[in-house]
Amino acid sequence: MSVDKHFMDVFFNPDSVAVVGASRNRGTANYWLVANLLNLKYPGKVYPVNPNADEILGLKCYPSVRDIAEKVDLAAISVPANATPAVVRDCVAKGVKGAVIIAGGFSETGANGRGLQDEVKKLIKDAGIRCIGPNSLSPVNSANNFIIGFGQAEKLPRGRLSFIFQSGLYQPRLNYLLNELHINLSKLIDLGNKMDVNEVDALEYLSQDDSTGVICMHLESIAGDGRRFFKILKEITPKKPVIILKSGRTPAGAKAASSHTGAMIKSSDTVFETAFRQAGALRVQGLDEFFDLAKIFEYYPPMTGNRIAIATFSGGEGVITTDFCYLNGLQLAQPSEASVKVLRSISPPWGIPPNPFDTGVANQFNTTDVISTYVDTLADDPNVDCMAIQVSGPQTLVTVDSTDRLTKWAERYKAAVKKGKRVVVWVIDPRYTVDMTATLEAARIPVYPSAERAVRALGALYRYGAEREGER
């Protein structure tokens, strides 16, 4: 089945969208529903719906979805829960194919909310309309700049990574994801209460989507057919890495999840753990790891070798990094004789080990650019699969102009990547992290805030690659 035939496609590639609850007031979340579509130049038709406005952001505004004369593919509904059934009736009358219900206040809130949700569910089922939510803030598709979201989206850089979120936790992070984490996005969906569309649909759609190469999934529960979910998961993981953050994994977390999206977590976490592993998914424990892995899998193809070269500003950090390599399934590379000779030439007179290499000490005995020499040398070394390199802010021992040097380093790293090495960098001083990250990630070198996180990401890239190789 081609993805444009999948029922979910209307949520990502609608020709026209009605935005119900659209607002002219820049201070409200609903303002951005329409503003983002216009600012980012979504090429489809946008129909603001609000009985109290004639025009919103230069577009004609309609009192109801029924009043729109043209065809409407999708309705994004952002009105309070108790006003939602009437809007859905309008959508049924209009004949929309899909609806996104943004408001909370449904099944997650108790008997009244459940009643409302059941009412809406019956309406859409009877009419054959597919629905995301309620309690959802999405979707996003970078291919056509289609975005339903609160808060200003500055840009949607296109890439091969798609996200499935259980809820809107990504929302305050959206610009961070796109502009600071420098992740290039394919699609994003927030499932919310999963009244109709659930994680099985979303996973199936993205598994068939050619523009999605990596899937990152945040889940609180499996609302759909669990057997089918794990079957699709197992089929797709050899082709596309799937990173999963399943929360509500502790008794306290499970209880919180049930108040959050009405999720009923029936299985113990051990069952999930085993099932994810058997299906070849990469399970992560928290949001740090989730986005760390998202980044490396978006930046790099998996790797099948695990021989790592480490360069740090101090020997102590080299030892700590080595421990983390071991714990993450990476082994210290033994650089070739040719490499060792070059590294010795930039070492102090008494010689220091080539791996982990102490660039802090080497810098004290060299006027040359130690890091460039290091990276260029190991880029050609057949004994090395990947490098983890510590860079630092301008207040360290490196006294040359750091912006120039960093730009130069970024080029050297990039050249090493072209030669098949995976290079990750960590930056230790938060004052310089944002700028240094921007420079390095513009060259598509992933940057992390610590050795342990850099190495953990690289370890996952290897674990995935090695497992896939084992399957061949």
Add this chain to the structure above:
Amino acid sequence: MSVDKHFMDVFFNPDSVAVVGASRNRGTANYWLVANLLNLKYPGKVYPVNPNADEILGLKCYPSVRDIAEKVDLAAISVPANATPAVVRDCVAKGVKGAVIIAGGFSETGANGRGLQDEVKKLIKDAGIRCIGPNSLSPVNSANNFIIGFGQAEKLPRGRLSFIFQSGLYQPRLNYLLNELHINLSKLIDLGNKMDVNEVDALEYLSQDDSTGVICMHLESIAGDGRRFFKILKEITPKKPVIILKSGRTPAGAKAASSHTGAMIKSSDTVFETAFRQAGALRVQGLDEFFDLAKIFEYYPPMTGNRIAIATFSGGEGVITTDFCYLNGLQLAQPSEASVKVLRSISPPWGIPPNPFDTGVANQFNTTDVISTYVDTLADDPNVDCMAIQVSGPQTLVTVDSTDRLTKWAERYKAAVKKGKRVVVWVIDPRYTVDMTATLEAARIPVYPSAERAVRALGALYRYGAEREGER
């Protein structure tokens, strides 16, 4: 024994220091050895020693330590390894009490270096001089602004936390520690190769030091008497929390450690693990956790209650945070009826759970300052021991001026702390982290980059407090 009678005291409170290898060249690391002492107004006498200069930074410069007419307590020696024995002979002739040897190139490098180190060791043993290093960059004492270090130290904020480092890994982080992590320091020592002074001496000294309330220790090996080390450790942990990062804990890491500081790691990591636990130390796995715990123990006294209130910008993040609370031994507080009533008044009409509390949703239904109300309410709640609160950058749903609001929040948090609550905050967008952290930590509210790290730190504060209570 009082700390000023301990032999180690000469390293922290010398009346005079000779800096051998001092440099006038701002571009070199050795420049900062003298410059930091002058800039920070160390009140003792500073004698630069360098045969190629008459004056350094306005101070008379001596060709050798022997040429200094006045008494010299401590010599900080920063000359190459093979030039070190001659300098040590000068120190012996001069009658200095202590020496710090900064250069590497000794026992960590093989037979030649070991020979050099043995030569120096014999010299100091015969003369009764005590010695830190070689391969050490320290000490630091905030009480008298005494600092031996490369790179500019901007300031030394005084506090109750002391560090013991195996090596100079802290060096590129020094300004980060003091100015970004906002840790107030008591003393810092870098042990290096531990030719003479070792971790047992350092721990003993700090355990007796009244101005040290928390000890953070980075170790690669135990070079001294292990039995005595664990005896001192066990005696001090009930009075002062001791946080330990023991690296070289994997086979690969242990090998790297032996090339780094010549450390011989004889025991398996399991032995260390058990011994640290039995002694009541808090063992951490990496530098993120090391500094995260350093911060919370420096900011707050331990806590004996584990009832936590969580406020997040999204329900999904609340569930994830709840999982981490459970895994870190914290349990969700059940807010009092009075608190629930107030939280309901700032909730959407359908009601949301009080814990974890979704400030993102509450904000949509309120023009009041949700977070201030939240914090003020729970500050008075006897059912709550601590709070973990997510704050975010200005691009989120909160559209009021964020600097003003943040300053206001900091005051509310501070008021809650005065009422005995422990408050931690996490900030999700790196673009705003540095500034927001500065604002909040100026009010002594510790800030972390993620929920998992905020909660892990709080969990350690409770674990320590609960264990101490159990001992009473």
